[in-house]
Amino acid sequence: MEIIISSVILLAAIALIIGIFLGVSSEIFKVEVDEKVLKVRACLPGNNCGGCGYAGCDALASAIAKGEASVNQCPVGGEAVAKRISEVMGVTADAMDKRVAFVHCDGTCVNASKAYEYNGEKDCRIAASLPNAGEKACANACLGYGTCVKACEFDAIHIIDGVAVVDEEKCVACKSCINACPMKVIELVPYGKKHKVKCSNKEKGKTAMNACKVSCIACGMCEKNCPKNAIKVTNNVAVINYKDCDDCGTCAEKCPRKSIS
Amino acid sequence: MEYIVIIVSAALISNVVLSRFLGICAFVGVSNKVETAKGMGLAVIFVILIATAVTFGINTLFLEKTGIFNIDLTYLQTIAFILVIACLVQFLEMFLKRFIPSLYKALGIYLPLITTNCAVLGVALTVAQDYSDFAKGMTYAFGTSLGFCISIVLLASIREKLEDNDIPESFKGKPIVLIMACLMAIAFTGFSNLNIG
Numbered sequence: 001m002e003i004i005i006s007s008v009i010l011l012a013a014i015a016l017i018i019g020i021f022l023g024v025s026s027e028i029f030k031v032e033v034d035e036k037v038l039k040v041r042a043c044l045p046g047n048n049c050g051g052c053g054y055a056g057c058d059a060l061a062s063a064i065a066k067g068e069a070s071v072n073q074c075p076v077g078g079e080a081v082a083k084r085i086s087e088v089m090g091v092t093a094d095a096m097d098k099r100v101a102f103v104h105c106d107g108t109c110v111n112a113s114k115a116y117e118y119n120g121e122k123d124c125r126i127a128a129s130l131p132n133a134g135e136k137a138c139a140n141a142c143l144g145y146g147t148c149v150k151a152c153e154f155d156a157i158h159i160i161d162g163v164a165v166v167d168e169e170k171c172v173a174c175k176s177c178i179n180a181c182p183m184k185v186i187e188l189v190p191y192g193k194k195h196k197v198k199c200s201n202k203e204k205g206k207t208a209m210n211a212c213k214v215s216c217i218a219c220g221m222c223e224k225n226c227p228k229n230a231i232k233v234t235n236n237v238a239v240i241n242y243k244d245c246d247d248c249g250t251c252a253e254k255c256p257r258k259s260i261s
Numbered sequence: 262m263e264y265i266v267i268i269v270s271a272a273l274i275s276n277v278v279l280s281r282f283l284g285i286c287a288f289v290g291v292s293n294k295v296e297t298a299k300g301m302g303l304a305v306i307f308v309i310l311i312a313t314a315v316t317f318g319i320n321t322l323f324l325e326k327t328g329i330f331n332i333d334l335t336y337l338q339t340i341a342f343i344l345v346i347a348c349l350v351q352f353l354e355m356f357l358k359r360f361i362p363s364l365y366k367a368l369g370i371y372l373p374l375i376t377t378n379c380a381v382l383g384v385a386l387t388v389a390q391d392y393s394d395f396a397k398g399m400t401y402a403f404g405t406s407l408g409f410c411i412s413i414v415l416l417a418s419i420r421e422k423l424e425d426n427d428i429p430e431s432f433k434g435k436p437i438v439l440i441m442a443c444l445m446a447i448a449f450t451g452f453s454n455l456n457i458g
Contacts, residue, residue, distance in 0.1 A: 018344060018348040021352075022348060029358070031362075055366055056370070121425070
Protein backbone atom coordinates (compact mmCIF):
# COMPACT_ATOMS: atom_id res chain seq x y z
CA MET A 1 0.00 0.00 0.00
CA GLU A 2 2.76 2.34 0.99
CA ILE A 3 4.52 1.71 -2.33
CA ILE A 4 1.41 2.57 -4.34
CA ILE A 5 0.76 5.80 -2.46
CA SER A 6 4.33 7.02 -2.56
CA SER A 7 4.78 6.19 -6.24
CA VAL A 8 1.54 7.99 -7.13
CA ILE A 9 2.56 11.01 -5.08
CA LEU A 10 6.01 11.02 -6.60
CA LEU A 11 4.84 10.85 -10.20
CA ALA A 12 2.12 13.42 -9.59
CA ALA A 13 4.68 15.78 -8.07
CA ILE A 14 7.09 15.32 -10.99
CA ALA A 15 4.29 15.88 -13.50
CA LEU A 16 3.08 18.98 -11.62
CA ILE A 17 6.54 20.53 -11.52
CA ILE A 18 7.09 19.78 -15.21
CA GLY A 19 3.68 21.21 -16.09
CA ILE A 20 4.35 24.47 -14.27
CA PHE A 21 7.86 24.71 -15.72
CA LEU A 22 6.62 24.21 -19.29
CA GLY A 23 3.74 26.62 -18.79
CA VAL A 24 6.04 29.35 -17.54
CA SER A 25 8.66 28.80 -20.22
CA SER A 26 6.07 28.82 -23.01
CA GLU A 27 5.09 32.29 -21.79
CA ILE A 28 8.72 33.42 -21.75
CA PHE A 29 9.63 31.99 -25.15
CA LYS A 30 6.43 32.98 -26.91
CA VAL A 31 6.82 33.68 -30.63
CA GLU A 32 4.48 36.11 -32.29
CA VAL A 33 2.80 34.26 -35.16
CA ASP A 34 1.03 36.08 -37.95
CA GLU A 35 -2.70 35.42 -37.72
CA LYS A 36 -2.86 34.83 -41.46
CA VAL A 37 -0.32 32.02 -41.18
CA LEU A 38 -2.49 30.26 -38.60
CA LYS A 39 -5.61 30.66 -40.74
CA VAL A 40 -3.88 29.36 -43.87
CA ARG A 41 -2.36 26.52 -41.86
CA ALA A 42 -5.84 25.53 -40.69
CA CYS A 43 -6.94 25.15 -44.33
CA LEU A 44 -4.05 22.85 -45.27
CA PRO A 45 -4.37 19.06 -44.92
CA GLY A 46 -1.55 18.85 -42.34
CA ASN A 47 0.07 15.56 -43.34
CA ASN A 48 3.41 17.30 -43.95
CA CYS A 49 4.08 15.35 -47.15
CA GLY A 50 6.37 18.00 -48.61
CA GLY A 51 4.77 17.64 -52.04
CA CYS A 52 4.53 21.42 -52.36
CA GLY A 53 8.31 21.75 -52.23
CA TYR A 54 8.33 23.20 -48.72
CA ALA A 55 9.46 21.47 -45.52
CA GLY A 56 5.88 20.88 -44.37
CA CYS A 57 2.44 22.42 -44.06
CA ASP A 58 3.69 25.01 -41.56
CA ALA A 59 6.43 26.16 -43.93
CA LEU A 60 3.98 26.38 -46.84
CA ALA A 61 1.47 28.31 -44.72
CA SER A 62 4.02 30.98 -43.85
CA ALA A 63 5.20 31.14 -47.48
CA ILE A 64 1.63 31.64 -48.70
CA ALA A 65 0.96 34.28 -46.06
CA LYS A 66 4.10 36.14 -47.17
CA GLY A 67 3.00 35.86 -50.79
CA GLU A 68 5.98 33.72 -51.79
CA ALA A 69 3.88 30.70 -52.69
CA SER A 70 0.65 30.62 -54.67
CA VAL A 71 -2.63 29.73 -52.98
CA ASN A 72 -2.95 26.54 -55.02
CA GLN A 73 0.53 25.28 -54.14
CA CYS A 74 -0.80 22.36 -52.10
CA PRO A 75 -1.13 19.40 -54.50
CA VAL A 76 -2.94 17.20 -51.98
CA GLY A 77 -5.72 19.62 -51.09
CA GLY A 78 -6.33 20.56 -54.71
CA GLU A 79 -8.97 23.06 -55.68
CA ALA A 80 -11.05 22.88 -52.51
CA VAL A 81 -8.14 23.87 -50.29
CA ALA A 82 -6.95 26.50 -52.78
CA LYS A 83 -10.41 28.08 -52.68
CA ARG A 84 -10.48 28.31 -48.89
CA ILE A 85 -6.95 29.72 -48.77
CA SER A 86 -7.76 32.30 -51.42
CA GLU A 87 -10.67 33.42 -49.22
CA VAL A 88 -8.30 33.84 -46.28
CA MET A 89 -5.74 35.67 -48.41
CA GLY A 90 -8.38 37.72 -50.20
CA VAL A 91 -6.91 37.14 -53.67
CA THR A 92 -8.92 37.16 -56.86
CA ALA A 93 -9.54 34.16 -59.08
CA ASP A 94 -6.99 35.07 -61.73
CA ALA A 95 -4.16 34.51 -59.27
CA MET A 96 -5.31 30.93 -59.16
CA ASP A 97 -4.60 30.16 -62.81
CA LYS A 98 -2.98 26.77 -62.97
CA ARG A 99 0.62 26.79 -64.05
CA VAL A 100 2.85 23.94 -65.12
CA ALA A 101 6.56 23.47 -65.71
CA PHE A 102 7.83 23.56 -69.28
CA VAL A 103 11.21 22.60 -70.72
CA HIS A 104 12.41 25.22 -73.19
CA CYS A 105 14.38 22.80 -75.33
CA ASP A 106 13.66 20.35 -78.10
CA GLY A 107 17.24 19.21 -78.61
CA THR A 108 16.40 15.54 -79.04
CA CYS A 109 18.99 12.99 -80.15
CA VAL A 110 17.99 13.67 -83.78
CA ASN A 111 17.82 17.47 -83.56
CA ALA A 112 20.85 18.42 -81.46
CA SER A 113 24.38 17.99 -82.70
CA LYS A 114 27.03 16.76 -80.33
CA ALA A 115 30.26 18.60 -79.58
CA TYR A 116 31.91 15.49 -78.15
CA GLU A 117 31.14 12.11 -76.66
CA TYR A 118 30.47 12.05 -72.89
CA ASN A 119 30.73 8.78 -71.00
CA GLY A 120 30.81 10.01 -67.42
CA GLU A 121 28.29 9.97 -64.59
CA LYS A 122 24.73 10.28 -65.90
CA ASP A 123 23.85 13.39 -63.95
CA CYS A 124 23.07 16.84 -65.36
CA ARG A 125 24.86 18.68 -62.54
CA ILE A 126 28.13 16.91 -63.34
CA ALA A 127 27.69 17.12 -67.13
CA ALA A 128 26.86 20.83 -66.87
CA SER A 129 30.20 21.55 -65.24
CA LEU A 130 32.07 20.31 -68.34
CA PRO A 131 33.27 22.55 -71.21
CA ASN A 132 30.38 23.91 -73.30
CA ALA A 133 28.00 22.67 -70.56
CA GLY A 134 27.64 19.06 -71.61
CA GLU A 135 28.09 17.06 -74.78
CA LYS A 136 25.38 18.79 -76.81
CA ALA A 137 26.79 21.48 -79.11
CA CYS A 138 24.25 23.96 -77.76
CA ALA A 139 25.41 25.51 -74.49
CA ASN A 140 21.83 26.09 -73.29
CA ALA A 141 20.35 22.68 -74.00
CA CYS A 142 18.50 20.22 -71.82
CA LEU A 143 21.18 17.61 -71.12
CA GLY A 144 18.72 14.77 -70.73
CA TYR A 145 20.35 12.95 -67.81
CA GLY A 146 17.23 13.27 -65.72
CA THR A 147 18.26 15.23 -62.64
CA CYS A 148 14.80 16.83 -62.86
CA VAL A 149 13.19 13.39 -63.10
CA LYS A 150 14.84 12.43 -59.82
CA ALA A 151 13.68 15.67 -58.22
CA CYS A 152 10.02 15.26 -59.25
CA GLU A 153 7.80 13.76 -56.54
CA PHE A 154 4.83 13.41 -58.87
CA ASP A 155 6.22 11.41 -61.79
CA ALA A 156 5.38 14.38 -64.01
CA ILE A 157 8.64 14.83 -65.91
CA HIS A 158 10.38 12.22 -68.06
CA ILE A 159 13.30 12.00 -70.44
CA ILE A 160 11.93 11.29 -73.88
CA ASP A 161 14.44 10.94 -76.70
CA GLY A 162 17.18 12.78 -74.79
CA VAL A 163 15.09 15.73 -73.62
CA ALA A 164 12.99 16.25 -70.51
CA VAL A 165 9.25 16.53 -71.19
CA VAL A 166 6.68 17.62 -68.61
CA ASP A 167 3.34 15.83 -68.27
CA GLU A 168 0.98 18.80 -67.91
CA GLU A 169 -1.73 16.73 -66.24
CA LYS A 170 0.53 15.47 -63.46
CA CYS A 171 2.57 18.64 -62.88
CA VAL A 172 1.64 20.61 -59.75
CA ALA A 173 4.09 23.49 -60.30
CA CYS A 174 6.12 22.72 -57.17
CA LYS A 175 9.29 24.04 -58.87
CA SER A 176 11.41 21.05 -57.73
CA CYS A 177 12.61 20.42 -61.29
CA ILE A 178 13.27 24.13 -61.88
CA ASN A 179 15.49 24.22 -58.82
CA ALA A 180 17.21 20.96 -59.75
CA CYS A 181 18.01 21.91 -63.37
CA PRO A 182 21.59 23.22 -63.68
CA MET A 183 20.88 24.52 -67.19
CA LYS A 184 17.88 26.62 -66.14
CA VAL A 185 15.82 25.56 -69.16
CA ILE A 186 12.66 24.80 -67.18
CA GLU A 187 10.10 27.51 -66.42
CA LEU A 188 6.54 27.77 -65.18
CA VAL A 189 4.05 28.53 -67.95
CA PRO A 190 0.24 28.82 -67.91
CA TYR A 191 -1.50 25.46 -68.17
CA GLY A 192 -3.00 24.51 -71.53
CA LYS A 193 -1.04 26.88 -73.81
CA LYS A 194 -0.41 25.13 -77.11
CA HIS A 195 2.31 27.39 -78.43
CA LYS A 196 5.54 27.71 -76.53
CA VAL A 197 9.13 28.42 -77.49
CA LYS A 198 11.01 25.14 -77.37
CA CYS A 199 14.48 26.64 -77.30
CA SER A 200 16.79 28.47 -74.89
CA ASN A 201 19.79 28.95 -77.18
CA LYS A 202 21.42 32.32 -76.51
CA GLU A 203 23.65 32.31 -79.62
CA LYS A 204 22.99 34.17 -82.85
CA GLY A 205 22.47 32.96 -86.42
CA LYS A 206 25.00 30.47 -87.66
CA THR A 207 26.32 29.29 -84.28
CA ALA A 208 22.79 28.52 -83.15
CA MET A 209 21.96 26.95 -86.51
CA ASN A 210 24.88 24.52 -86.29
CA ALA A 211 24.12 23.53 -82.72
CA CYS A 212 20.65 22.16 -83.31
CA LYS A 213 18.13 21.56 -86.09
CA VAL A 214 15.38 23.38 -84.22
CA SER A 215 17.30 26.21 -82.55
CA CYS A 216 16.00 29.74 -82.33
CA ILE A 217 18.35 31.90 -84.44
CA ALA A 218 16.85 35.17 -83.24
CA CYS A 219 15.66 36.09 -86.75
CA GLY A 220 12.64 37.98 -85.38
CA MET A 221 10.04 36.55 -87.76
CA CYS A 222 7.75 35.69 -84.88
CA GLU A 223 8.11 39.17 -83.41
CA LYS A 224 7.22 40.86 -86.71
CA ASN A 225 4.21 38.67 -87.42
CA CYS A 226 2.58 38.40 -83.99
CA PRO A 227 -0.81 40.18 -84.15
CA LYS A 228 -0.81 40.77 -80.39
CA ASN A 229 2.83 41.83 -80.00
CA ALA A 230 3.18 39.09 -77.43
CA ILE A 231 6.48 37.60 -78.55
CA LYS A 232 9.85 39.34 -78.27
CA VAL A 233 13.37 38.24 -79.07
CA THR A 234 15.36 38.89 -75.91
CA ASN A 235 18.93 37.70 -75.44
CA ASN A 236 18.82 36.07 -78.89
CA VAL A 237 15.91 33.82 -78.06
CA ALA A 238 12.17 34.32 -78.59
CA VAL A 239 10.18 34.79 -75.38
CA ILE A 240 6.38 34.75 -75.23
CA ASN A 241 4.54 37.10 -72.90
CA TYR A 242 1.67 34.80 -71.93
CA LYS A 243 -0.50 37.62 -70.62
CA ASP A 244 -0.90 39.05 -74.12
CA CYS A 245 -0.66 35.78 -76.07
CA ASP A 246 -3.98 34.42 -77.34
CA ASP A 247 -2.47 31.16 -78.59
CA CYS A 248 -3.22 31.95 -82.25
CA GLY A 249 -0.17 30.10 -83.52
CA THR A 250 1.06 32.66 -86.06
CA CYS A 251 4.55 32.55 -84.57
CA ALA A 252 4.74 28.78 -84.87
CA GLU A 253 3.66 29.02 -88.52
CA LYS A 254 6.18 31.73 -89.39
CA CYS A 255 9.14 30.27 -87.51
CA PRO A 256 11.64 29.07 -90.14
CA ARG A 257 13.36 26.81 -87.63
CA LYS A 258 10.23 25.23 -86.13
CA SER A 259 11.50 26.04 -82.67
CA ILE A 260 8.04 27.25 -81.63
CA SER A 261 5.59 24.42 -81.18
CA MET B 262 42.56 9.88 -17.24
CA GLU B 263 39.64 7.80 -16.06
CA TYR B 264 37.21 10.32 -17.50
CA ILE B 265 38.96 10.28 -20.88
CA VAL B 266 38.68 6.49 -20.92
CA ILE B 267 34.95 6.75 -20.21
CA ILE B 268 34.44 9.30 -23.00
CA VAL B 269 36.46 7.38 -25.59
CA SER B 270 34.85 4.06 -24.81
CA ALA B 271 31.34 5.55 -24.80
CA ALA B 272 31.83 7.63 -27.96
CA LEU B 273 33.89 5.29 -30.14
CA ILE B 274 34.26 1.75 -28.81
CA SER B 275 30.65 1.10 -27.85
CA ASN B 276 29.14 3.80 -30.07
CA VAL B 277 25.49 4.31 -29.22
CA VAL B 278 24.24 4.04 -32.80
CA LEU B 279 26.74 1.80 -34.51
CA SER B 280 27.33 -0.88 -31.92
CA ARG B 281 24.32 -0.60 -29.61
CA PHE B 282 21.69 0.21 -32.24
CA LEU B 283 19.97 2.96 -30.27
CA GLY B 284 18.55 6.11 -31.84
CA ILE B 285 18.41 4.72 -35.38
CA CYS B 286 15.28 6.75 -36.25
CA ALA B 287 16.97 10.13 -36.02
CA PHE B 288 20.20 8.66 -37.37
CA VAL B 289 18.57 7.68 -40.66
CA GLY B 290 15.93 10.40 -40.71
CA VAL B 291 17.91 13.63 -40.24
CA SER B 292 21.19 12.70 -41.88
CA ASN B 293 20.60 14.07 -45.38
CA LYS B 294 22.46 17.34 -44.80
CA VAL B 295 25.55 17.93 -42.66
CA GLU B 296 24.12 21.21 -41.37
CA THR B 297 20.92 19.65 -39.98
CA ALA B 298 22.79 16.57 -38.77
CA LYS B 299 25.06 18.86 -36.76
CA GLY B 300 22.01 20.60 -35.29
CA MET B 301 20.42 17.27 -34.41
CA GLY B 302 23.65 16.01 -32.85
CA LEU B 303 24.00 19.11 -30.69
CA ALA B 304 20.32 18.99 -29.69
CA VAL B 305 20.73 15.35 -28.63
CA ILE B 306 23.88 16.20 -26.65
CA PHE B 307 21.93 18.94 -24.87
CA VAL B 308 18.92 16.74 -24.13
CA ILE B 309 21.00 13.77 -23.00
CA LEU B 310 23.17 15.86 -20.66
CA ILE B 311 20.28 17.67 -18.95
CA ALA B 312 18.08 14.58 -18.92
CA THR B 313 20.82 12.48 -17.32
CA ALA B 314 21.52 15.13 -14.70
CA VAL B 315 17.85 15.46 -13.74
CA THR B 316 17.06 11.73 -13.86
CA PHE B 317 20.17 10.93 -11.82
CA GLY B 318 18.90 13.31 -9.16
CA ILE B 319 15.40 11.86 -9.23
CA ASN B 320 16.78 8.35 -9.09
CA THR B 321 19.07 8.82 -6.10
CA LEU B 322 16.73 11.15 -4.19
CA PHE B 323 13.41 9.37 -4.64
CA LEU B 324 13.55 6.07 -6.46
CA GLU B 325 16.32 4.17 -4.75
CA LYS B 326 15.91 2.50 -1.42
CA THR B 327 18.32 4.95 0.15
CA GLY B 328 16.14 7.87 -0.97
CA ILE B 329 13.56 9.97 0.89
CA PHE B 330 10.75 7.39 0.84
CA ASN B 331 12.94 4.50 2.06
CA ILE B 332 11.19 2.22 -0.42
CA ASP B 333 12.59 0.64 -3.58
CA LEU B 334 10.75 2.52 -6.34
CA THR B 335 13.26 1.79 -9.11
CA TYR B 336 10.51 0.16 -11.18
CA LEU B 337 9.27 3.72 -11.78
CA GLN B 338 12.50 4.62 -13.58
CA THR B 339 11.16 4.23 -17.11
CA ILE B 340 8.00 6.28 -16.70
CA ALA B 341 9.60 9.00 -14.56
CA PHE B 342 12.54 9.36 -16.95
CA ILE B 343 10.26 9.53 -19.98
CA LEU B 344 8.34 12.37 -18.30
CA VAL B 345 11.55 14.32 -17.74
CA ILE B 346 12.81 13.70 -21.29
CA ALA B 347 9.50 14.72 -22.86
CA CYS B 348 9.53 17.92 -20.81
CA LEU B 349 13.08 18.75 -21.86
CA VAL B 350 12.32 18.19 -25.54
CA GLN B 351 9.28 20.45 -25.26
CA PHE B 352 11.46 23.09 -23.65
CA LEU B 353 14.14 22.70 -26.33
CA GLU B 354 11.49 23.06 -29.03
CA MET B 355 10.25 26.34 -27.55
CA PHE B 356 13.80 27.57 -27.12
CA LEU B 357 14.80 26.80 -30.71
CA LYS B 358 11.58 28.26 -32.12
CA ARG B 359 12.32 31.51 -30.33
CA PHE B 360 16.08 31.84 -30.85
CA ILE B 361 17.19 29.59 -33.76
CA PRO B 362 14.13 29.33 -36.06
CA SER B 363 16.22 28.12 -39.01
CA LEU B 364 17.40 25.06 -37.09
CA TYR B 365 13.86 24.57 -35.76
CA LYS B 366 12.58 24.41 -39.35
CA ALA B 367 15.40 22.14 -40.53
CA LEU B 368 14.86 19.59 -37.76
CA GLY B 369 11.10 19.61 -38.37
CA ILE B 370 9.27 16.57 -37.09
CA TYR B 371 12.50 14.98 -35.80
CA LEU B 372 12.81 17.53 -33.02
CA PRO B 373 9.79 16.31 -31.01
CA LEU B 374 10.89 12.80 -31.95
CA ILE B 375 13.97 13.18 -29.72
CA THR B 376 11.43 12.28 -27.03
CA THR B 377 11.25 8.79 -28.47
CA ASN B 378 14.94 8.65 -29.33
CA CYS B 379 15.81 5.57 -27.33
CA ALA B 380 19.41 6.72 -27.03
CA VAL B 381 18.26 9.38 -24.55
CA LEU B 382 16.29 7.00 -22.36
CA GLY B 383 18.98 4.35 -22.81
CA VAL B 384 21.68 6.65 -21.45
CA ALA B 385 19.51 7.83 -18.55
CA LEU B 386 18.71 4.24 -17.54
CA THR B 387 22.30 3.02 -17.91
CA VAL B 388 23.60 5.87 -15.81
CA ALA B 389 20.93 5.32 -13.14
CA GLN B 390 21.70 1.62 -12.96
CA ASP B 391 25.45 1.40 -13.44
CA TYR B 392 26.93 4.65 -12.13
CA SER B 393 26.80 5.70 -8.52
CA ASP B 394 29.18 8.60 -9.07
CA PHE B 395 27.50 11.69 -10.56
CA ALA B 396 30.59 13.08 -12.35
CA LYS B 397 31.36 9.72 -13.99
CA GLY B 398 27.75 9.28 -14.99
CA MET B 399 27.71 12.69 -16.63
CA THR B 400 30.98 11.94 -18.41
CA TYR B 401 29.49 8.72 -19.74
CA ALA B 402 26.39 10.61 -20.89
CA PHE B 403 28.54 13.20 -22.65
CA GLY B 404 30.64 10.49 -24.31
CA THR B 405 27.58 8.63 -25.56
CA SER B 406 25.88 11.73 -26.97
CA LEU B 407 29.18 12.80 -28.55
CA GLY B 408 29.27 9.36 -30.20
CA PHE B 409 25.77 9.94 -31.59
CA CYS B 410 26.79 13.37 -32.86
CA ILE B 411 29.96 12.01 -34.52
CA SER B 412 28.21 9.14 -36.26
CA ILE B 413 25.26 11.21 -37.55
CA VAL B 414 27.57 13.92 -38.93
CA LEU B 415 29.77 11.27 -40.57
CA LEU B 416 26.76 9.59 -42.17
CA ALA B 417 25.42 12.95 -43.35
CA SER B 418 28.68 13.82 -45.08
CA ILE B 419 28.70 10.43 -46.80
CA ARG B 420 25.08 10.93 -47.88
CA GLU B 421 25.86 14.36 -49.35
CA LYS B 422 28.51 12.69 -51.52
CA LEU B 423 26.15 9.83 -52.42
CA GLU B 424 23.55 12.30 -53.68
CA ASP B 425 25.27 12.88 -57.04
CA ASN B 426 25.97 9.22 -57.71
CA ASP B 427 24.19 6.73 -59.85
CA ILE B 428 22.61 4.32 -57.38
CA PRO B 429 20.65 1.27 -58.61
CA GLU B 430 16.91 1.97 -58.59
CA SER B 431 16.06 -0.47 -55.81
CA PHE B 432 18.79 0.88 -53.51
CA LYS B 433 17.84 4.53 -53.76
CA GLY B 434 16.89 6.33 -50.56
CA LYS B 435 16.88 4.48 -47.26
CA PRO B 436 18.37 1.12 -48.37
CA ILE B 437 21.69 2.65 -49.41
CA VAL B 438 21.72 4.67 -46.18
CA LEU B 439 21.33 1.49 -44.14
CA ILE B 440 24.14 -0.15 -46.12
CA MET B 441 26.32 2.90 -45.44
CA ALA B 442 25.44 2.64 -41.73
CA CYS B 443 26.38 -1.04 -41.82
CA LEU B 444 29.79 -0.28 -43.36
CA MET B 445 30.33 2.43 -40.75
CA ALA B 446 29.46 -0.06 -37.99
CA ILE B 447 32.01 -2.50 -39.40
CA ALA B 448 34.60 0.27 -39.49
CA PHE B 449 33.80 1.21 -35.90
CA THR B 450 34.43 -2.36 -34.68
CA GLY B 451 38.06 -1.48 -35.34
CA PHE B 452 37.93 0.64 -32.20
CA SER B 453 37.20 -2.41 -30.05
CA ASN B 454 40.86 -3.34 -30.23
CA LEU B 455 41.81 0.07 -28.92
CA ASN B 456 43.83 -0.40 -25.75
CA ILE B 457 43.40 2.60 -23.49
CA GLY B 458 44.04 3.20 -19.84
